[in-house]
Amino acid sequence: MSNVAEFVEERARRLVEQDLADGILRVTLANPPANALSVAMMAAIGSALETARNDALVRVIILSAKGKLFCAGHDLKEITAARGDEDRGRAFFERTMNECAALMQAIVTHPKPVIAEVAGLATAAGCQLVASCDLAIASTEATFCTPGVNIGLFCSTPMVALTRNVSRKQAMEMLLTGETIDATTAREFGLVNRVVPPEYLNQVVNKYAQAIASKSPLTLRIGKEAFYRQAEMSLEDAYRYAAGVMVENMMARDAEEGIGAFVQKRKPEWKGE
Template identity: 45%
Template sequence: MFSPPLCTRVAATKEGRKMAILEITQRDAVTHIMMNSPERLNALSDEMLAALQKTLDKLAKDPTCRVITISGAGKAFCAGHDLRQMQAMRQNTDAGAAAFADLFARCTDVMMRIQSMPQPVIAQVHGIATAAGCQLVATCDMAVAGHGTRFGVNGVNIGLFCSTPMVALSRNIAPKKAFEMLTTGDFIEADRAEELGLINRAVPAEDLAAHTAALADQIAAKLGAAVKIGKRAFYEQLALDTAAAYAHTGAAMVENLANADTAEGMQAFIEKRAPDWKH
């Protein structure tokens, strides 16, 4: 049985009024973040990036949260950066150069934060995920998408190559396919995204939330300390050569084995019973 969800909001100022730019729902050990700017297709505006950074930083310290899911309100998951805000930056004396650099640095901070979180982060994707929105999907540890969802790094269609989204995309799918998407601006649908490895699974659109919740619950039931160590080691070893990766992950396993709950889990397996984990 699920405990009743607890809902909170992260507010941002828009046109002189308050709006809940993020809706946060907690159910058992799973925290769901819904980007709530449907009129902008949940663009990664200054406000959205700030709210995501603040919320992720807070959740990283929350021992009751074991898995995080991210979705978007309205008809799209995320349409990338807010082009209206970017165009306004051109009014600065340097034609926006400093503001653009700051924008991409802040966006990078959010993406890097997702992968440094102790909890796995799952994207729940519908509608479209374009440019930096596709980057967000590729950055999350896992992703589930409804059939008919479209993914693209289509900035090239307006003369802006998606260079920062390219980093996450090219670490998810084969380089030649990533480069094709980047240079043509073509979209792919959920089934093809699953084939390429951009998402974990494509599911019926009407069942998207249920499939994402089931995956989150399955992971949340594991020993949190083990998942935390494993996630950290997963990303760290990717940057190493094979020998160094084995040395690094061997040390991670030694760290994991020192955990009392891991000892209990191993003994429970030997004794053919459920583990009595304390944490």
């Protein structure tokens, strides 16, 4: 590995912190105050997710952040610097948007459930990051916005995740006005699952993670994949697809064990198969 590559890899490692305990992997954005989704930050998060994909010790992933901001979206200083390139930044912009899209899809298609723990502001692509997670728990101090319209840049990519979480009218309200909404409004919109006092945020998120981590990892993988796939289908196709998934799930050893344990009134022993 070249010295440059080693430097980039080491920098990426410093941008996120990882902690694994009891099947729960906490990935923390650790570049305050903005925790911006620079190319390096997206690579660091993506690397953590990819490593966790095939790690049997990881059952659930929590995305959290250091500082007062959860994530300020793309690094505008990085974007501005790229305008000095011969192509006025086009190649860099394409790379940034493509890598961002890949990261968000990696969360949705990840075999392990991903929970966003939001203590502060999640703006633009930071809001997109929250919307891409399977669950989101927010502090009462958390806020959300897609303010690109205020600087002449419509939040088109955050829009993709946003419109898959909230109604069209609510999504357009956020996208057209660029205004910030509080955590309670975000819950009413369907962007987050729960809103809790700041002092209880970590505790509540861990409780959710522990409850999920206690389930069969095979069942979680099957269910998460099926959830997102059927959501894009017609009602008839969704039922046909889900019925097939259900049959295959019933054939799994973990389903046999789970049903047997329920009937016998004992705790199941998951094998992940």
